[in-house]
Amino acid sequence: MGVLEEVLRYAIRGVPVGCIYALVAVGLVLTFKTSGVFNLAFGAQAFVSAAVFYRTHEEYGWPIVPAFVVAVLIVAPLLGYALDRVLFRHVRTAPTVAKLVSSLGLLVAIPAVVQLWFGTGRKFNPPSIAPDPGRIFRFGEFSVSADELTTIVVTLLVVVGLTALFRYSALGLRMRSVVESPRMSELAGVNADRVGSVAWVLSSLLAGLAGVLLAPLYDSVDSITFTILIVAATAAAAFGRLSSLPLTLAGGIVLGTAQQVLAGYLPLDSVLAQGLRPSLPFLMLFLLLLFWPGLRQQREAADPLSGVDPPPPSLAITYADPRVARLNRIAFLVFLTAVLVGALFVVNGYWLFLITQGLVYTTIFLSITVLTGMSGQISLCPAVFAGVGTFAAAQLAEQHGVPILWGMVIGAVAAAAVGVVVALPALRLGGLYLALATLAFALMVENVVFPLSWVSGGDAGLDVPRPQIGSIDFADDRAFFLLAFAVFGIVATAVVFIRKGTTGRYLAALRGSEVAASAIGINPVRAKITVFALSAAIAGIGGTMLASLQGSASIDEFSSFVGLFWIVLVVTLGTRTVDGAVNAGMAFILMPELLDVLGVSSSLQVPVQFALFGFGAVTFAKNPEGVVEANKRKSIQAVSRWVVRHFGEPPSATPELATSPEPVTVLDALESAGAPDTEAPVPAGGPASSPT
């Protein structure tokens, strides 16, 4: 057999998978074009239909046709319709990042909900919809199974049909106008809501179709495979510049075949090859985002009517009556003392460990506070940065005997350097592309780099020592608690200082208007890259502290999915303040305890948490300051009003007019780092913040 023929044979095997990629990508482009939402949860929607199809057919014994009808023609469109009605309709005019976070919440929540019904394990031998799936069709030298042929034919029909719809129908025209500006379209008499619903139903149908078609090709149904499908599909969509359907189809097929050819020729035994094949879509997406010329020119179009939205509210503390602020400050100090005394002298060792862990996670989460809360960007790879910092510190400690605290500093610098390399090219492309590039990067590193034994110690993981400074040995949990508290305190203070300082004010200006900020001499790329690097460094510091607390580091703790969960958690509880991060850190630790108390079996705890916070993150678009911060603002306003009513106006200015009545002092700012008028985050016995 000739070389060319061999390559072709591998390539043909990749066509059906490539078609699925294209099918998902087309669905993505469809909703992106009509609602401006880049639906990260698309793969998760595919998983829903695949799971329903599998369960009804294999476990309930339904015949293929009713199972297919229910899974693809009923459940999938209903899901799309529900998502549109409940969520996406309301975020249509929200900023790009808010939309992304909503769909990210779904990506985390939907598979978790399905798992509660479907089980968390992987299910094998999924059924095919082809009438006689095993039958082989031969075309000369090459052969295709009925299964694969069905996939190819369905994909072609969908692409041709949708292209025609967009180009030639009145509905297509309306869809295109709604993307440009939903509000403008409505002014022109287009019912943007209805157009949006149609698009979501249609795209969800495609997701369902892709899910059912894909299962037999992958030979299994599990949430991760499907959820990650989004990346391959995004690569195909990027190939079509997020707008051209035929090019998207081509992109999907190229990707599918390239994967198979690579699989055919790479040796199977090396870690690199094993990691490279599945991560080819991530690599391709990453490279496409950076180098594909069509994308570089395409900017996110700004809605000409976007100016009608009011700006986000100021931080809660700026609304306080001065007397309330003073009271707050005193209460904060009392609370702080109570936490320290309680942790050191009251609670038992188990709870001390938990609280310390919560503090360490809070430190990690501050990296999200800095990036998303302060600069309005979103990176989907916080766990990678935490991992880079941790593994660097751990390897330095193990191989070269570097003290772990020094390793932590070096690891933080390494994480920052990696952050700069990843973000620099993507930053110029804007929020959506930064998010996608970081997601691709996270999956790539997770598959190719982290498994290497010289990085992470492979499956065994790495031992990480507790630090020792002179005669103080932090092997003692109480001592380590104090260290973790100090590290958290330093990082939190730094975050507050940066927010008030030049960097924070530049970022606020850039959030307000990037062109205007440039026009007064602010270098946007430099400001954004600074905060990106800082965020990566903070993640690295937190990761090392976590590993040191637990005595070991393993790749499971820094997987990209864990990172996504961190993001939805922080986003739900508040990205803009330090106390949002504190609440998130404590919730991370206390949720499992709470679920234990409620009697949720341990196998379901992870899906329950993912579902809760995934759906919580969905509220971000409506409530960008986070649930806790919003309620805090309301309660501070209420208390201030009460004080004014009973004790008269404050001696100085009117609090309603002045947004920032006096220069915010350190204490003022730190006080928003844990003001006790929200639920108290730490004390033992109960969860900090019940996610609602």
Next chain:
Amino acid sequence: MSSPQALLDAVDVSKHFGGITALDSVSLSVRGGEAVGLVGPNGAGKTTLFNCLLGLLRPDAGRIRFDGRDLIGLPVYRRARLGLGRTFQRMELFSEMTVREHLLVAERARRGTGRLWKDLLNRGAPTAEEEAEADAVLELVGLTAVADRAIESLTLGHGRLVELARALMTRPTLLLLDEPSSGLDQAESLALAGVLGSVRQERGTAVLLVEHDLAMVERVVERLYVLDFGRLLASGDRDEVLADPAVRKAYLGEEVAS
């Protein structure tokens, strides 16, 4: 008018969008301290030229020099640091800041003294000197009374003044104003023209004004350029240009009988 050397010197600038020629070898210069107007019907290429000057667009041909330096290829923020200030036609304000904070952040950007390590040591807050600088400009443009108001509570007229004040904080040698009177009522326009007058008097700032409102143009500028279909139709002394029949026909839509 004092310096014979042109402050801004654009020579034979051309820009095409696909098959459309937006600018066809347009030359324009502004001397230090001078106020120059740029008028023309919509679609004449005013905004394109403006964007080329500011660095939002890269011209296909021609060169642009400012204060003796070649501007082509320099990013927007670098041009700002060279002394090119601007305001926007569609308001571009920092929605989360008060009026004073707008000025303070611009002042910090001009000084370029912000460093991450200073922030980390809590030395990033505005200094007394910066506050004084901001107060002076607030006084100059007449915004002192609303200095601590949130930006969302201001009128459009005040908003334009904030943009002007913010631009002034960077101590520009040339201010580019993009249709500052659009959307303003007559009283607000007059006030703006008055403020521009006192700014020029006190700071000696040169002005390049893109404007539709001829009353505003007459009040502010000394020289005038008229663009039509991407070409320079006329240029020179304000009154002479406005009296030119070709200009009246193209821009004012008047058939001048004579």
